[in-house]
Amino acid sequence: MTVAPHFAGYIENAFIIELRKAGAYDPTSPIKISGKLExxxxxxxITTTTWMLSLTVSDANQKSFTVQSTQQFEGSFFAPVACSMARDYxxxxxxxxxxxxxxxPRFQQMAKPVRDLLTQASGPSGNDVR
Structure with a gap:
């Protein structure tokens, strides 16, 4: 039996995927940024379906910030359809x-040491890694 990840695990995986796509994820990095799903x-x-997500992001230096994200989509008069739409959205x-x-910008500041290290690793060729 396979159990799907809980909400926080799903969101964590979404971050890892996006950071890997950008070449900015290294699980062995000394820089640790974490998130807490608040x-x-x-x-x-009848008219809208709304997801409300709040995430507090923090680093090892105890700096943190919270992002509250709201996403609205079309709704439905029929409850089973509305709940299905909430799942889909x-x-x-x-x-x-x-x-x-x-x-x-606060996340980018937390991740700045990683970008600086990547830039230094690119060497004197001037090919900055972003």
Missing amino acids: EIDFSTS FIPAVQKLVREVLLD
Whole structure:
């Protein structure tokens, strides 16, 4: 029997995938950035389905910030359809949260030492890794 990951695990995997795509994920890095899922909720109505996600991001230096992401989609009068839509729209809501965190200047500041190390590793050729 396979059990799907819980919400926090799913969101963590989404971050890892995006960071790997960007060439910015190294599980052996001395720089550790973590996240705590503070809120995950959805509501449905006749007109809208809304996911609300709140994530606190922190580093080893005790710096932290919280991103609250809200994603709205179309709703449905028929409850089973509305709940199904909430399920279907969870992935885009997580994608939005990941994007908002990764583009946040506070996250970029936390990750800056990693970028500096990558830039130094690129050598004198001037080919910066971003």
